[in-house]
Amino acid sequence: MSTIQDTPQQDSVVAVSKIQEIKNRYGDLDIVSMVHQFLTSENTESQKQRVDQGRLGKFYPSSVGRCKRAVVYQLLGYPTKAIPGQNLLVMENGTGFHNRMEDIFEKMGILIAPELSLKDEDLRISGRSDAIIWNYLLPEGEEDGEEIVLYDPKDKDKEVYRGPVNHILIVEFKSIKNKNYGKLPKTKPKKEHEMQLQLYFYLTGIRRGIVYYENKDTQESKFYIVEYNQQLVDQVISDIKEVLDYADRRELPEKEGNALDIMCRYCDFRNLCHTPISDEEWLEIYLKDEEEAA
Ligand code: SF4
Known part of the structure; x- marks a missing residue:
């Protein structure tokens, strides 16, 4: 008899303390602000x-094409503003x-594998790519290419592919705003x-890939085939060696933009390069830009 009455009583105590914990953590914030915080x-x-874990000094393949100064800030562990x-x-x-x-x-x-391990000691790369898929573009009768072996990023000894290089394609997915989707070049992906794909080719041995874009507002999609290009x-x-050299000398490359350039407006290090602004001001700029893009 007591068990049935005690349980709700106990649950209610737990619930009240849970609710108090939430109030202590989020104060008077509304639910959207709670999520953001x-x-x-x-x-x-x-x-x-x-x-803390010393995971600094790595070059991330997604940094290709990014402002070199920002990459050096990241390599040297400069603090970013809260995102x-x-x-x-x-x-x-x-x-x-x-x-x-x-x-x-x-x-x-x-699909062959959803991601691949990418490693290169000299370039200080330790990361992962997007998917590899079967090469549906393989011309009939084409001879098998050289054998390559690719690994799972979560288990360095686990092979995800062993076979001819020309039987697979590497795919990089990019989700972009409507405004930028409309500006995509006709025949090539964004530089x-x-x-980034050329770097993947270098690191994996794969020689052909796809950049697959999705317009995040409309879900329209476009793709570009990219071939290996030695140059x-x-x-x-x-470019990667240049930023690593800067980081080793503990020097910063020149700024690549001014405070109002898009690249700087969205840069995690903008407060180090330009007059610092508060998160609120920053968010205002961000939201204004989103409205303009709509
Ligand atoms: S704020 Fe601009 S110049 Fe400075 S690191 Fe970022 S993108 Fe480069």
Whole structure:
């Protein structure tokens, strides 16, 4: 008899303390601000952990084409400003797009692996690419290319592919705003994305790939085939070595933009390069830009 009465009593105590805990944590914030605050503090904590665990000095392939000064700031572990929760939601949307496409490719039967390990000691790269798929473009009768072996980023000993290089394609997914989608070049992807693929070619041995764009507002999609290009590979390697040299000398490259340029407006290090502005002011600029883009 007592068990039936005690349980709700106990649950109610737990619930009240849980609610108090939430109130202590979020104060008077509304639910949207609570979400933003949670995401910002979670991101700040994971950045802090990166620094604490000494995970600095790595070059991320997604930094290809980014302002060199920003890359050197990141390599040297300069503190970034807290990233507003709304921006983090935008990034999560991008990740959601990747996962969605990888699921679809898997169900279509074209996916080999959703991601690949990317490593290069000299270039201080330790990361992962997007998907690899079967090369549906392979011309009939084409001879097998050289054998390559690719690994799972979560388990460095687990092979995800061993076979001819020309039987596979590497795919880079990009989710972009309507405004930028409309500005995509006719025959090639954006330069920085083409260069990112050239870096993947260099690191994996793969020789052909696709940049697959989705308009995040309308879900329209476009793709570009990218072929290995030795000249572009040389350029991307030399650009990476240049930023690593700057970081080793603990020097910063010149600023590549001014405070009002888009690249600086969205840069995590803008407060180090330009007159610092508060998160509120920054968010105002961000929202204004979003409205203009709509
Ligand atoms: S604020 Fe501008 S110049 Fe400075 S690191 Fe960022 S993008 Fe480069």
